[in-house]
């Protein structure tokens with residue numbers, strides 16, 4: 001994101017609190033790491049960090065999030081909800097609901113949520129979410145919601161920049177065949193996030209888990225689960241429990257709770 005786009009974002013922003021303070025830098029290690037530092041210094045709810053390029057972008061499960069300059073969105077948002085630490089996983093679901101809606105608003109027709117929070121187009125990943133949390137005793141002190149979206153990368157630049165993951169990555173541009181405005185996309189995403197955050201604050205986790213499940217296409221499908229260091233297995237996806245863990249019924253009739261791992265419909 002260039003600073004011109006940040007000005008555009010500021011002009012378009014319709015939120016009450018998210019993005020009222022934006023820290024922008026062309027290049028950063030990781031927007032999540034930066035915002036955790038700000039959070040520890042007392043930054044207020046809604047504080048946002050955006051970079052045009054990350055040199056140490058973090059993905060889930062200790063993976064790297066490749067973050068080249070000039071075309072994507074790398075954003076982190078700070079929340080200070082009064083909830084128990086174990087409920088912080090709900091932010092991941094809240095984010096994937098908001099992401100799916102915002103990506104579809106650009107005109108992409110066929111997005112799919114892959115448990116717990118990747119967004120796919122045509123079977124390839126376009127966006128991911130990394131939620132990090134600091135707690136005080138059993139309560140949340142703050143949550144940093146980190147979102148990466150491949151927006152205007154062409155197929156050529158995906159192939160050039162993304163190495164091994166190029167074949168499983170895509171962008172909004174690859175799907176639409178045209179560039180979209182990153183400032184407008186970010187304003188829409190923050191508004192959508194704020195809407196779902198307000199629903200969560202007023203009504204709790206049930207509406208979030210319900211909406212996520214409605215948007216999730218793998219419900220009741222046969223899935224294959226791979227967990228690092230463990231043997232793959234198959235079963236039927238039953239949905240989420242109240243912490244957001246995935247429940248899978250295996251062939252011997254047992255119900256297994258999946259906390260982390262790769263789940264794909266087969």
Ligand code: BTN
Pocket residue numbers: 029030031032033054056057058059060061063065073074075076118127128129130146147148149
């Ligand atoms: C994943 O799917 O593995 C999650 C990827 C999350 C990437 C975003 S980019 C902005 C924020 N800063 C980071 O270092 N990571 C997240």
